[in-house]
Amino acid sequence: MRIAQVAPLCESVPPKLYGGTERVVSCLTDELVRLGHDVTLFASGDSVTSARLESICDQALRLNKEFSPHDAPVMTQLLIEQALGNGRHFDIIHSHLDHLGFPLARRNPTPTVTTFHGRLDLPELQPVFREYAEMPMVSISNAQRQPVSWANWQDTVYHGLPQDLYGLHSNSEGYLAFLGRIAPEKRPDHAIEIAKRVGIPLRIAAKVDPADQEYFKTEIEPLLFHPLVEYLGEITDEEKNDFLGHAMALVCPYDWPEPFGLVLIESLACGTPVLAYRRGSIPEIIEDGTTGFVCEGLGEMTAAVQRIPEIDRRRCRWAFEQRFSVARMAQDYLRVYEQAIGNVCERKEEAMGFVSTFSSST
Amino acid sequence: MRIAQVAPLCESVPPKLYGGTERVVSCLTDELVRLGHDVTLFASGDSVTSARLESICDQALRLNKEFSPHDAPVMTQLLIEQALGNGRHFDIIHSHLDHLGFPLARRNPTPTVTTFHGRLDLPELQPVFREYAEMPMVSISNAQRQPVSWANWQDTVYHGLPQDLYGLHSNSEGYLAFLGRIAPEKRPDHAIEIAKRVGIPLRIAAKVDPADQEYFKTEIEPLLFHPLVEYLGEITDEEKNDFLGHAMALVCPYDWPEPFGLVLIESLACGTPVLAYRRGSIPEIIEDGTTGFVCEGLGEMTAAVQRIPEIDRRRCRWAFEQRFSVARMAQDYLRVYEQAIGNVCERKEEAMGFVSTFSSST
Numbered sequence: 001m002r003i004a005q006v007a008p009l010c011e012s013v014p015p016k017l018y019g020g021t022e023r024v025v026s027c028l029t030d031e032l033v034r035l036g037h038d039v040t041l042f043a044s045g046d047s048v049t050s051a052r053l054e055s056i057c058d059q060a061l062r063l064n065k066e067f068s069p070h071d072a073p074v075m076t077q078l079l080i081e082q083a084l085g086n087g088r089h090f091d092i093i094h095s096h097l098d099h100l101g102f103p104l105a106r107r108n109p110t111p112t113v114t115t116f117h118g119r120l121d122l123p124e125l126q127p128v129f130r131e132y133a134e135m136p137m138v139s140i141s142n143a144q145r146q147p148v149s150w151a152n153w154q155d156t157v158y159h160g161l162p163q164d165l166y167g168l169h170s171n172s173e174g175y176l177a178f179l180g181r182i183a184p185e186k187r188p189d190h191a192i193e194i195a196k197r198v199g200i201p202l203r204i205a206a207k208v209d210p211a212d213q214e215y216f217k218t219e220i221e222p223l224l225f226h227p228l229v230e231y232l233g234e235i236t237d238e239e240k241n242d243f244l245g246h247a248m249a250l251v252c253p254y255d256w257p258e259p260f261g262l263v264l265i266e267s268l269a270c271g272t273p274v275l276a277y278r279r280g281s282i283p284e285i286i287e288d289g290t291t292g293f294v295c296e297g298l299g300e301m302t303a304a305v306q307r308i309p310e311i312d313r314r315r316c317r318w319a320f321e322q323r324f325s326v327a328r329m330a331q332d333y334l335r336v337y338e339q340a341i342g343n344v345c346e347r348k349e350e351a352m353g354f355v356s357t358f359s360s361s362t
Numbered sequence: 363m364r365i366a367q368v369a370p371l372c373e374s375v376p377p378k379l380y381g382g383t384e385r386v387v388s389c390l391t392d393e394l395v396r397l398g399h400d401v402t403l404f405a406s407g408d409s410v411t412s413a414r415l416e417s418i419c420d421q422a423l424r425l426n427k428e429f430s431p432h433d434a435p436v437m438t439q440l441l442i443e444q445a446l447g448n449g450r451h452f453d454i455i456h457s458h459l460d461h462l463g464f465p466l467a468r469r470n471p472t473p474t475v476t477t478f479h480g481r482l483d484l485p486e487l488q489p490v491f492r493e494y495a496e497m498p499m500v501s502i503s504n505a506q507r508q509p510v511s512w513a514n515w516q517d518t519v520y521h522g523l524p525q526d527l528y529g530l531h532s533n534s535e536g537y538l539a540f541l542g543r544i545a546p547e548k549r550p551d552h553a554i555e556i557a558k559r560v561g562i563p564l565r566i567a568a569k570v571d572p573a574d575q576e577y578f579k580t581e582i583e584p585l586l587f588h589p590l591v592e593y594l595g596e597i598t599d600e601e602k603n604d605f606l607g608h609a610m611a612l613v614c615p616y617d618w619p620e621p622f623g624l625v626l627i628e629s630l631a632c633g634t635p636v637l638a639y640r641r642g643s644i645p646e647i648i649e650d651g652t653t654g655f656v657c658e659g660l661g662e663m664t665a666a667v668q669r670i671p672e673i674d675r676r677r678c679r680w681a682f683e684q685r686f687s688v689a690r691m692a693q694d695y696l697r698v699y700e701q702a703i704g705n706v707c708e709r710k711e712e713a714m715g716f717v718s719t720f721s722s723s724t
Contacts, residue, residue: 056489071486073435074461078493081465099436103443107469124433127418131443 001337004093004110005029005051006042006083006101009075012060013047017234018181018207020262021117024159024329025096031162031330040090042083056082080104084112092337099125102132111344113138113154113336119259119280121147136340138333141281144259154336158285159260160329161320166269168317169245175201176305177247177272179240179263182208182216187277190253190298192223198305199228202251205243207234245270249292249308252276253301261285268320271313275301291319363699366455367391367413368404368445368463371437374422375409379596380543380569382624383479386521386691387458393524393692402452404445418444442466446474454699461487464494473706475500475516475698481621481642483509498702500695503643506621516698520647521622522691523682528631530679531607537563538667539609539634541602541625544570544578549639552615552660554585560667561590564613567605569596607632611654611670614638615663623647630682633675637663653681 005028011019014026025043029051032039039051044060047053056078061071076097084093084104093112095101105112115138129151139145139156178191188204195202204224208216224231235243244250250267257280264274264285274292276282288294292311293304322328367390373381376388387405391413394401401413406422409415418440423433438459446455446466455474457463467474477500491513501507501518540553550566557564566586570578586593597605606612612629619642626636626647636654638644650656654673655666684690 074486074490077461077465078489081493085465099439103439103447103466104469107466124436127440128436131440 001334002038002040002089002091003032003337004040004042004083004088004090005032006079006093006095006097007044007047008097009044009057009060009072009079010062011044013041013043013049016046016060016063020159020260021096023262024117027161027326028329028333031326032334035330035334042079054082076100084108092341094333094337099128099132102128102135105135106132109344111136111337111340113340115140115157116144117259119257120144121257136336136343138336140260141284143257143281143284154339155332157329157332157336158324159262159265160324160326161262161265161269162326163321166241166244166266168271168314169242170271170313172248172272172313173246175203175247176249176251177244177267178202178204178206178251179235179244179267180206181212182206182220183212184215184219185254185256187253187255188220189223190255190301191251192220192226192229193298194251194253194302194305195228196226197302200248200305201228201230203230203232203243203247205232205235205239240266241270244272247272249305249311250274251301252282253298254279254282256280258282265320265324268316268324271317273308273311273313273316275304275308277301285324287319291316363696364400364402364451364453365394365699366402366404366445366450366452367394368441368455368457368459369406369409370459371406371419371422371434371441372424373406375403375405375411378408378422378425382622383458385624386479389523389688390691390695393688394696397692397696404441416444438462446470454703456695456699461490461494464490464497467497468494471706473498473699473702475702477502477519478506479621481619482506483619498698498705500698502622503646505619505643505646516701517694519691519694519698520686521624521627522686522688523624523627523631524688525683528603528607528628530633530676531604532633532675534610534634534675535608537565537609538611538613539606539629540564540566540568540613541597541606541629542568543574544568544582545574546577546581547616547618549615549617550582551585552617552663553613554582554588554591555660556613556615556664556667557590558588559664562610562667563590563592565592565594565605565609567594567597567601602628603632606634609634611667611673612636613663614644615660616641616644618642620644627682627686630678630686633679635670635673635675635678637666637670639663647686649681653678 005025007013007022007025011022013022015022029039029041029049033050040054041049041051042054045055045058046060057075080101084101090110093110095112095114113136129148136152136154138154142156145153176195182188244267250272260281267274268291274286276286278294283294286292286294295301295304367387369375369384369387373384375384377384391401391403391411395412402416403411403413404416407417407420408422419437442463446463452472455472457474457476475498491510497514498516499514500516504518507515538557540550544550606629612634622643629636630653636648638648640656640658645656648654648656657663657666
């Protein structure tokens, strides 16, 4: 199949540091190539891929110091023109640009499928989904699509990661892990409070965005001076395997409708169970009592720590292999692509009448 | 002619307060209606027009307190889809949305002309103009198009205003006027310095944007406590007529490549000469020695104040009527529209071959 993958220009593919969308696009693209498909990746020029790379800028935008934020809309407009607008013949275009690709996707004879990577509960998105109601869309969890459940959803495709990126760690080193961003909605304060209540060490590996510096300084930093709490800052991909793998459990007291938590499946890949609040996609990812515990709040999560030994770490790894492998993700997407191509062929036959009318009337 | 005018959603048409682009679109639209054309105006719902109004939002975005800046790209995408994307049959679409309308304009069989209202010397715009090199564009001064002189410019159309919006004031009340925004590139400090050097009162009618508050507080406010200087704050459209009309001259020591200074022609409409630095479009608007003085810098402008009596105020009004009336602007644009329609008809004939090829090959 001739497949175009269209990634945002914000981060390279894969990202140099953080960037969930670009990481998933990278895994999917390389797996599709491995399966023998003819894949073109539209992404920043510093991307690394086994597919054919097409790029309109040398460097991803966020970490490029020469880049002004005013450039982003211009660069994105050019990317969309290049990837979704020209006469190239792909069998399918897979856009990861949210609704921004819709205007040209609608006008492109090549079928285009869009995966939404963010939250969809923002009121300003409703008129966009109404306008482009015919666009085939993919959600990354069933919870994500709730606010616009009436849109043209083709399927939910959970993220997947390569089998060998992380390995099963059979024994933990007796600490709880918090991994990701320090931000109010991630409730790192709850993670710290739980560790103190149960008397088990907590290791925090997290970045602090400029927007969250104030929150970090005033709310979180004062909590870090405690013998049970260790703050490691931002860690690399290589360090993640052991950081997650040696933990008793990953603690995710996230208090917002997380559309998909990539870190949760990274933890499962290491064999490490997950404790998380029942929000957004969490209950779809974690099987309560089997790969971790889905909790209502702070009290319940504190109690759940005592039950971590009930969880079989091999079962966590097995769940990752069964449900969150890149192979499964690629198969799911190929099914979505075939479906979209089939639908467009049907529409093309209908449209033939329109085209002849157009050419005879002008 | 069936004409679509597409205005930005930032301000209503005409704007409630500031908003040069929306003011010009308003004047042009009403004049085209007066001339008997069938005009549709795409603009915010609080616009007031004699044309048919089509709107996707009730209120213009900038002054709407319920509006979040994140909505702007979404609303603009919907506006472009509505105005440039659907199958309506206009003879011509006139876009005032800069390059944002290009992707759908390129794919719309209706000819679309775009007027650029801002400065074009930003490097990130170059690849956009290269990509959409076939798009017919209109500049608002010859100076404006210098950085992209190779683009598909159809014409320069100077702004115009209705004859009766401002009237000739034959006698001045002996003060200099500064009107517009307090901002570093407008050099209000130079205006104040000139007034002090020549010993003539200066009246300042200007708004201060949030981004310029710091500059105002530290650089300008301390200069205002002087018997010759009077700061009036922001004034209404109604007050402008007398504020400009009673001035000896409008002082415009602008130190940036102004693409077109609407306030300069408002001043001429009142019969008030203009002193301005030789930057951007200024020498195209002001006839040196006839409707004002085009100066190289502070010293030359200070000297020019002594020569204001040489300028015949009736000659300023006459220049406005001849060169900057809305009637002249509308005629210029109608000529551009006819030219664009003609070009598209030629291209359509060529395209007929393409369409038949397309329908026979699918």
